[in-house]
Amino acid sequence: MNKINLKSLLYLIIVPFLFAENPPSDKLKLMAVEKVDSQSKLIQEMVDMIYSFGELGFQEIETSNYLIGILEQNGFKVTRGISGIPTAWMAEWGKGKPVIALGSDIDGIPKSSQMPGVAYHKPIIEGAPGHGEGHNSGQAVIVAAAIAMKEIMINEKIKGTLKIWPGVAEELVATKAYFVRDGYFKDVDACIFTHVSSNLAVTHGQAGGNGLLSVEYSFKGKTAHSAGSPWRGKSALDAVELMNIGWNFRREHLRPPYRIHYIITDGGDQPNVVPRNASVWYYLRELDYEHIMELFDYSNDIAEGAAKMSGTELISTRILGSAWPRHFNEPIARAMYTNIKEVGLPTWDKKDQTLAKAVQKEAGNKEIKGLPTELDSLRGPVSSKNNWGGGSDDIGDISWTVPTVTLRFPSNIPGLPGHNWLNGISMATPIAHKGAVAGAKVTAMTLVDLFTDKGLIKDAKKYFKNQTKETKYQPMIRKTDKPAIELNEEIMRNYRNEMKKFYYDPSKYDTYLDQLGITYPTIKKK
Numbered sequence: 001m002n003k004i005n006l007k008s009l010l011y012l013i014i015v016p017f018l019f020a021e022n023p024p025s026d027k028l029k030l031m032a033v034e035k036v037d038s039q040s041k042l043i044q045e046m047v048d049m050i051y052s053f054g055e056l057g058f059q060e061i062e063t064s065n066y067l068i069g070i071l072e073q074n075g076f077k078v079t080r081g082i083s084g085i086p087t088a089w090m091a092e093w094g095k096g097k098p099v100i101a102l103g104s105d106i107d108g109i110p111k112s113s114q115m116p117g118v119a120y121h122k123p124i125i126e127g128a129p130g131h132g133e134g135h136n137s138g139q140a141v142i143v144a145a146a147i148a149m150k151e152i153m154i155n156e157k158i159k160g161t162l163k164i165w166p167g168v169a170e171e172l173v174a175t176k177a178y179f180v181r182d183g184y185f186k187d188v189d190a191c192i193f194t195h196v197s198s199n200l201a202v203t204h205g206q207a208g209g210n211g212l213l214s215v216e217y218s219f220k221g222k223t224a225h226s227a228g229s230p231w232r233g234k235s236a237l238d239a240v241e242l243m244n245i246g247w248n249f250r251r252e253h254l255r256p257p258y259r260i261h262y263i264i265t266d267g268g269d270q271p272n273v274v275p276r277n278a279s280v281w282y283y284l285r286e287l288d289y290e291h292i293m294e295l296f297d298y299s300n301d302i303a304e305g306a307a308k309m310s311g312t313e314l315i316s317t318r319i320l321g322s323a324w325p326r327h328f329n330e331p332i333a334r335a336m337y338t339n340i341k342e343v344g345l346p347t348w349d350k351k352d353q354t355l356a357k358a359v360q361k362e363a364g365n366k367e368i369k370g371l372p373t374e375l376d377s378l379r380g381p382v383s384s385k386n387n388w389g390g391g392s393d394d395i396g397d398i399s400w401t402v403p404t405v406t407l408r409f410p411s412n413i414p415g416l417p418g419h420n421w422l423n424g425i426s427m428a429t430p431i432a433h434k435g436a437v438a439g440a441k442v443t444a445m446t447l448v449d450l451f452t453d454k455g456l457i458k459d460a461k462k463y464f465k466n467q468t469k470e471t472k473y474q475p476m477i478r479k480t481d482k483p484a485i486e487l488n489e490e491i492m493r494n495y496r497n498e499m500k501k502f503y504y505d506p507s508k509y510d511t512y513l514d515q516l517g518i519t520y521p522t523i524k525k526k
């Protein structure tokens with residue numbers, strides 16, 4: 001039994017004596033925790049269901065319909081298709097101030113289809129996408145917390161508005177800057193974002209990792225017979241290759257925290273036709289806005305040089321996504337961390353630990369530590385000097401628009417490579433379910449803080465004012481840019497019919513593991 005359950009019991013027994021002395025927020029937080037506990041079946045179903053959909057960014061059709069259904073059933077008013085993104089929405093409940101927004105990502109990872117609870121590579125469908133990042137779990141956390149808070153607000157006559165939104169296509173960092181640009185956070189006082197992790201944690205100040213600009217360069221040349229008259233052709237693929245070579249030389253002369261990676265999205269049609277069209281897609285990452293835009297300038301120069309060298313034309317420079325580096329709000333993070341300590345880590349059983357250790361072994365890790373049993377400490381800003389770069393999340397744009405924190409909750413196994421089938425293994429098992437329940441409790445308790453402690457919002461806004469005193473948010477997307485909603489369409493078209501056969505059916509099976517007939521945990525025989 002974790003700490004909070006014990007406390008709830010004590011509360012039930014001695015409540016008549018303590019009631020008068022306890023500050024009301026303590027009472028409300030216990031109610032919040034109980035209301036989350038009572039939704040643990042819903043949390044398990046949501047986590048499992050979205051895992052079974054395994055949809056890629058911008059194609060989260062089943063996921064969005066499913067979540068909107070749950071939200072509408074629970075009295076939320078849902079505006080669909082915000083920012084011109086079919087799978088995005090804004091759900092709203094309540095009235096007046098404060099307005100608290102809750103968000104979490106929903107998209108999957110290419111080629112990460114994996115049987116949950118099985119500690120070796122066993123795809124549900126070979127080559128299909130899946131939740132090899134764990135974005136199937138975060139909406140369960142915020143929806144359960146919001147429902148708990150909503151009931152408390154009704155019973156206790158607390159004023160305010162709850163908003164819930166999805167991180168569509170987070171892996172492409174392709175939507176949150178549009179939500180900001182289109183004013184969806186204008187009236188929001190604070191935002192709680194949640195992300196899967198292997199511990200229950202929150203940070204404040206400048207986060208580690210990078211911001212990024214995602215941009216696709218397209219070149220146009222001229223076709224000709226590749227053998228008969230190659231001198232009459234101009235190869236757009238040459239431009240792409242020269243651009244990549246240019247960048248790969250330029251890398252040597254950049255400061256260390258940068259990350260640059262690319263894929264060729266169009267390399268021509270067939271070898272005997274000189275490629276008329278070719279495109280290459282770059283992620284340009286650095287620590288701050290100025291350095292990211294500097295990389296963008298270099299990149300544009302290199303692209304133009306490549307066009308000149310190959311005698312082709314650079315026909316488009318399309319921004320597909322962007323993410324500001326993240327900066328989290330200290331007063332809200334501190335309030336949240338107090339709640340984290342109250343809730344504590346889930347109680348892992350032997351099966352959970354057996355799976356975790358087998359997965360860590362499968363990943364080739366030297367250290368086989370299993371799941372954490374101790375909470376992380378509350379970490380503060382990562383200074384630029386100590387930041388060696390890394391991943392990005394477009395929650396960064398929101399964190400520079402309204403006071404924001406990211407709650408990390410323990411639904412995954414530590415020590416894994418990320419964006420890999422290994423990271424999907426725990427994501428529809430008791431590890432993910434327990435981690436999401438813990439995360440929902442912390443979120444609900446922090447909602448109680450935000451809705452009942454006026455001083456907290458005031459402090460959060462004061463901190464935010466200071467945060468944005470010198471660094472002013474300016475979007476990396478241009479006024480004419482539009483969300484790249486066609487991305488991943490083709491991949492999903494190829495796999496969706498096959499994937500449908502494996503959608504979770506909670507009316508027939510208690511859990512997704514049951515439906516797939518998996519013994520938990522399934523590990524390699526020695």
Ligand SMILES: [Zn+2]
Pocket residue numbers: 105133135170195
């Ligand atoms: Zn993520």
